[in-house]
Amino acid sequence: MNWAGKKINGSVRDIPAAVDILRMWEAKRLGCSLRVAMTHTRTGNDLNLFRAVEHSGLHLDAIVGGNDHYIAFGKLKRRDNGTTFLVKAGADARIVASLQFDLSGRLPAGSLSVVPVVAGCARRESGRTWLDRAQRLFSEYAAKADEADSRPLHITYQGLYDTSSVRDMESRAVNMWLDLMRESITAEVLFFQAGLIRQDMRQVFERHPLTHLFLLEEFPWADTDADARSSLFPFQISLSDLVLTTLPFVARRYWCKAPFNDANRVHVSGFIIEMTREDSCDAAGQNPIMSATFVGGCHRGGALLPLDSGCCTSSLCGRVWMDGAWDARVTAGMKSHQLSVATGQFCAPSKYGSHGEGFHVVGMLCRDAEPEENWGSGREFAKHFGQASVQVSEKQSLLSAANASSFPRLGFLFKPAIVAMLQQPQHADLLANPQGPRSQQCDDMLLGVFSLPFRPVGVGAEVLEELVLWQLIYSAQTFTHHCKCQLRQGAECSTEWTDNPYPRLYAAPAAAFAARFCGVSALLHLSSGVARVVAAWALLVPRGMACGIERCAAHHEAAVTAVEKMDPEVQSRVLLHNGNLLDSQNDWHQASTILVSGEALEDSHVARVTTGLERTQPGTRIASIGRPLGDPNGPLGLQFVRQVVYRTVGSGNAPVFIYRKPGEEILESSIWLRCLALHYRAKVNVHACQARRSNGLGALLLFTAVYMVLDLWTSTGALPRDLALAVADDAPQEDASAFFTKAALVAAILSAMCEPLVNRLLVKRMTVAQAYSEVTFSLVANFFLTTFPTNMLKFPVFEIINRAMMFTDLSPGGLISGWLFCTIMLPVTNYRFRKSMGWEIKASLLYQAYVPTVARDIIYGWARGLANTYLQDTIAPTTFTHKAMVFGLTIWVSCSSAAPLFLKLPFNIYFKPINYARSTGIGSSIMGIALMFGMLVTPYAEDAFAYMKEHTALALGIVAVLIVAIVMVDTWGVHEVHSATSVRDVMQFSERAKPGIEFSIGNKMLVFAKCQG
CATH class of the missing domain: 3.90.780.10 (5'-Nucleotidase, C-terminal domain)
Structure with a gap:
């Protein structure tokens, strides 16, 4: 028992092993009348053996050992009122101890005799003299130990x-x-x-x-x-x-x-x-x-x-x-x-x-x-x-x-x-x-x-968070596994438990000391959502730490649930905080890589976020998804590196604006010491996870514009049957003097409903359900304020270009028309596109993608001309409905033909059949169906406009009702209440809430009808 884990003939012989043997004897009910342990260790360890056996509820009758070069005798009192004899007879064979036990009683009754072994042992005086000397030697050590134990x-x-x-x-x-x-x-x-x-x-x-x-x-x-x-x-x-x-x-x-x-x-x-x-x-x-x-x-x-x-x-x-x-x-x-x-x-x-x-x-x-x-x-x-x-x-x-x-x-x-x-x-x-x-x-x-x-x-009471905190000190990737083994956190231990998870001398294979990933070992994600990026960083980057801050409690809870299912080692490198990201602004400067979900930021927060990022350390990398941070050339103190496309999970492609803080690159960061303190979820009863509210001004302006158009509408002419020709930027009918105004309005309404949906399918690569869930009436109403003015520009411009080309004999008239129209109207188109996506509008981006857009529009025009001729000849529609369906099919074929061309990435890298079939097929189908539907409803729209013109009071009443309805919907809010919140807390919160607020508890919904506050 000289050291833990010592083996004799292949078997472990230490104090825990001895206790286990005694337990095994007890379990097998061997009926042992006498239990004696023989040791070769120091007296202190013999005492430890006695304590360990007693602590386990078992007992020894005697401990006989050597190793110490002095004699020692002791009678140790047990919990069952019995006695354990301790005999140390390692005096160079000069003494023999005799232990005798009477086993007839309930407990063994022992007696100890000491026989000295000396030359001429028959002479009593010689033996007594040696024994006295041995007792004095024992007193010198044992008494000294006993006295030391009292201090x-x-x-x-x-x-x-x-x-x-x-x-x-x-x-x-x-x-x-x-x-x-x-x-x-x-x-x-x-x-x-x-x-x-x-x-x-x-x-x-x-x-x-x-x-x-x-x-x-x-x-x-x-x-x-x-x-x-x-x-x-x-x-x-x-x-x-x-x-x-x-x-x-x-x-x-x-x-x-x-x-x-x-x-x-x-x-x-x-x-x-x-x-x-x-x-x-x-x-x-x-x-x-x-x-x-x-x-x-x-x-x-x-x-x-x-x-x-x-x-x-x-x-x-x-x-x-x-x-x-x-x-x-x-x-x-x-x-x-x-x-x-x-x-x-x-x-x-x-x-x-x-x-x-x-x-x-x-x-x-x-x-x-x-x-x-x-x-x-x-x-x-x-x-x-x-x-x-x-x-x-x-x-x-x-x-x-x-x-x-x-x-x-x-x-x-x-x-x-x-x-x-x-x-x-x-x-x-x-x-x-x-x-x-x-x-x-x-x-x-x-x-x-x-x-x-x-x-x-707390040595001996360390927790996983402390390991995460100290991981920055150690360089070997195996440090966390080693320490979790010591903490008994599920890691498979390859060494003996030492209860010392912070090693001072740590040896590991050379591969465990991998260089830092691109010089960066930590990520801070602002508005981290459900922590997809945070989790991916921890999984992909060796020793990479990742901290996510998300204000929405529902997203935070989903992130925590997902991370808890990951490997414990990965979990130790993921830190999640639920709260306002601006509250931790003073600590951002300690991060080495910062990812900002720009699309999730409110406009009023962008400036404050940018200010916080400007105080980062030299070498810090910053990436903003979906929107730039202030000045196109980079905010004050940040260097704009480049703009790239980021393919999100389930949301399609989004632009990413990459910045860098000039100066020497940092290799370590201690934000995890701060973020660790934020790791514990705040015990807040009510979480405000509500959408940004509008003041209803957009809806009011929308219906004001509609009323003005109705009031000024001309009564001559009819809306053309082939409305889709106007929507597709073709020339309007010559005999419809007021056609482009009516067509622009109808096209604006269709575009306001369809373009946000189509753009989310094609640009963000969302599913139909995801795109549909994002398109709200408020979004369509606000976007109409963009589509109607832009259509009022596009339709007459195309009319002027088309009429001018009629007076020339140039054979490539369509080519020139397409080029002129695209050159003049591309800023309007880009403005409209960015508005539909909710992105920031900047003058430098109004001519974005000019060359591929011109080429794509020309190919689309050629494809549409060929497809229209071929389908009209092949199908030969006779009824108005059939003609509308053929027209929708023509649009679908034309869009599909031009879709995969002229992209920034090489064709063999970008083009993937599955993605192409999904995005182009869905996008073309929606466009074709929408324009076909527009062609079908044109006569009915014409009749409706005429009726409204004749019955102005009715039109104003309908507009007023719609305005009230939209304003009420627009100001509706949703508050999520933590499941741990009591109904009483909810009721107290409702007393302070605005009228019409909706509350949810768990999976149940409570609606408080407080119309008058």
């Missing part, structure tokens, strides 16, 4: 105490002791070897106060030990020497391919070192260090505290080395900065002087630690060593409690230093008050650490 050390420990693994891996308990050592002598970095920590203990404490006995058991030698096993030797070493010489040396010799149960394993406090575990990691000249981060005092009590908590006061705090180079922030002055570094026996020349590198080259040589006759192979190196060796800092020179009588020989005595530090008044005050200071509200916060004036990260 508190002012450390409360919770969780796994695992010094048994000190020679094979990191352990939380060992890290705690190293932190205490380093802090007690005010060092910044500490190296300590595993062989000097000796208790071999592994036990889970619910909440256990440590005593001086733990200090004695872990370091069982005198303070002034001649071998300096209780000593720390301080040095002043530059950061450059430490990173370039010492760390690679220690990594190659002590960390890379470290053997099992290696007493020379080196543990560290004050630095986080990541290295590769490749086969060549110990090769000469190889530097296996992948990253080095100085944390100094943030290694506290076995924990890792946040760097911004004030625990690390040096300018060096943070990443200093990465991927074979200094971090960009490290200056020449920082490289030469002298760090206070302490180490144990590693400076002794007798053991390590012959290495000629590493600790010794940078000044870690202790000439006086051992006499010269013990230098051995290090003799020559030590004689020629010319540096200052042991040095103390200004702060360390004031530490009287730790100074040895012969400092050059023994350095600092760390056990007295630790005790003196823990007995300082500030520590005693905190311990006297169980509640602690305001920042330490309860005693449970003393988790594996001694009392501190602030709360550390």
Whole structure:
């Protein structure tokens, strides 16, 4: 039982295994009358075995062991009022202990006899003399241990105490002791070897106060030990020497391919070192260090505290080395900065002087630690060593409690230093008050650490969010998996549980240290919707963090539900916040990549969002989907890079405007520290997830315009049967003097209804259901204000061009007509298109796609002429309805012929049969059906207009009713109430709501008819 996981003949033999065996015996009801454990471990571990067995509800009758070179006898009281005999008879075979048990009673009744084994054992006096000496030896150790156990050390420990693994891996308990050592002598970095920590203990404490006995058991030698096993030797070493010489040396010799149960394993406090575990990691000249981060005092009590908590006061705090180079922030002055570094026996020349590198080259040589006759192979190196060796800092020179009588020989005595530090008044005050200071509200916060004036990260009680927070410190992609294993978060553990999820020395395959994705490791998405982009980033970008901020509670809930179904490792890199994105505006500057859903922004928010983005860090990438951010050339402080097409999921293509903040590119961001605080969903009862409201002015203007047109309508002529010719920009009939006015109105109404739908199908590539759900009456009404004026321009312009071409003999008249019309009217068409999509109107974009539009219109005209002739001859329609159907088919064929041509992408890349059949087929069908329907309803529209002209009062009444209806619909709002909200809360909210507000609770709907408020 010397260490956890020890195997004998292939079977594990440690304390947990012993407890399991006893449980198995109990389960099988073997009827064992006597239970005896035989051990070869230290007395402290025998006591741990007794405690573990009792804690499990089982019992031992005797523990018989060796290993300690003294005799020890003990009678340990059990929970069942029985006795467990502890016998340590490892006195070099000079004594025999006899244990006898009477098994006739309810519990075994034992008796212990001691028989000395000495020369001439028949002589009673000789035996008695030796026994007296053995008892005095036992008293010297056992009584001293008992006295030490009665003195508190002012450390409360919770969780796994695992010094048994000190020679094979990191352990939380060992890290705690190293932190205490380093802090007690005010060092910044500490190296300590595993062989000097000796208790071999592994036990889970619910909440256990440590005593001086733990200090004695872990370091069982005198303070002034001649071998300096209780000593720390301080040095002043530059950061450059430490990173370039010492760390690679220690990594190659002590960390890379470290053997099992290696007493020379080196543990560290004050630095986080990541290295590769490749086969060549110990090769000469190889530097296996992948990253080095100085944390100094943030290694506290076995924990890792946040760097911004004030625990690390040096300018060096943070990443200093990465991927074979200094971090960009490290200056020449920082490289030469002298760090206070302490180490144990590693400076002794007798053991390590012959290495000629590493600790010794940078000044870690202790000439006086051992006499010269013990230098051995290090003799020559030590004689020629010319540096200052042991040095103390200004702060360390004031530490009287730790100074040895012969400092050059023994350095600092760390056990007295630790005790003196823990007995300082500030520590005693905190311990006297169980509640602690305001920042330490309860005693449970003393988790594996001694009392501190602030709360550390909860060692032994870490949560997943803390792993996410600390992931920025570690470079290996496997860090999260390793830590989740330690937290028992479902990850498959490949190593023994150590209850220490923040490793100080982390070794991983070289592939785990992948370069950052395009120099970017984090994404912030403003108006993230249901978090499709956020989730995709976390899935596709190695180690990529993604934070989404969405104000709509319904979208946020859908996003959370989706993310919760993803792999736990991916979940740990996704952070979602439900709230107003402008509330976190002051933190945007910490992101390295920002995605803005421009279409989801209200117009009034665009300027504020742009202002916040202008304060981003140099090198930040910003992408706005659907709309530019202010000035076409880029907002103030941002550089416009380019415009690209972004194919959304389910919403078709959208323009993306990409910007970059000029300056040196940032590689890390800490927005996740802020976003993590926003990760917890706000407990707000009522979520306002309502559409942007209109004031009804658009509808009022619409019907005012309709009334004016009706009032001024001419009574001559009739609307042409072939209305679709006018809609398709062909020449109107010559004998219809007022035709273009009526045709423009009817075409405007059809366009206002059809164009938003068609454009969403073709441009955004929505499904029919999605497009239909977005087209509202308010949208159609507002868009009519665009289609009617533009048609009033397009129809007479085409009439003028067409009549002018009639007086020429040019054969390519159609070509010239198409070119002139497109050149003059393309700004109007683009204006109308952008208006139908709800996009920003800019003068620079009015002639967008000029060349492909001209060519497409000419091809469309040719295709329509050929198709019309062919279909008229083939089908030969006779009735008016049949003619309308043939005309719709003509439009469908013409649109389909011109659809896939003249696009920015190469044909073989853009053109996909499925997408073509979907978008072009649906778009052409809708256009053809709409124009066919327009042709069919033209006579009825003519009759309706004539009737309205004759009955003005009726027309005004209908218009007034429609205006009232539209205004009421336009001001209707929908409020979603969180399902956790009580009906009483809803009613209270309704008292403050506007008339006609609709509420939903879960899947049920409550409508409050508050017509008068």
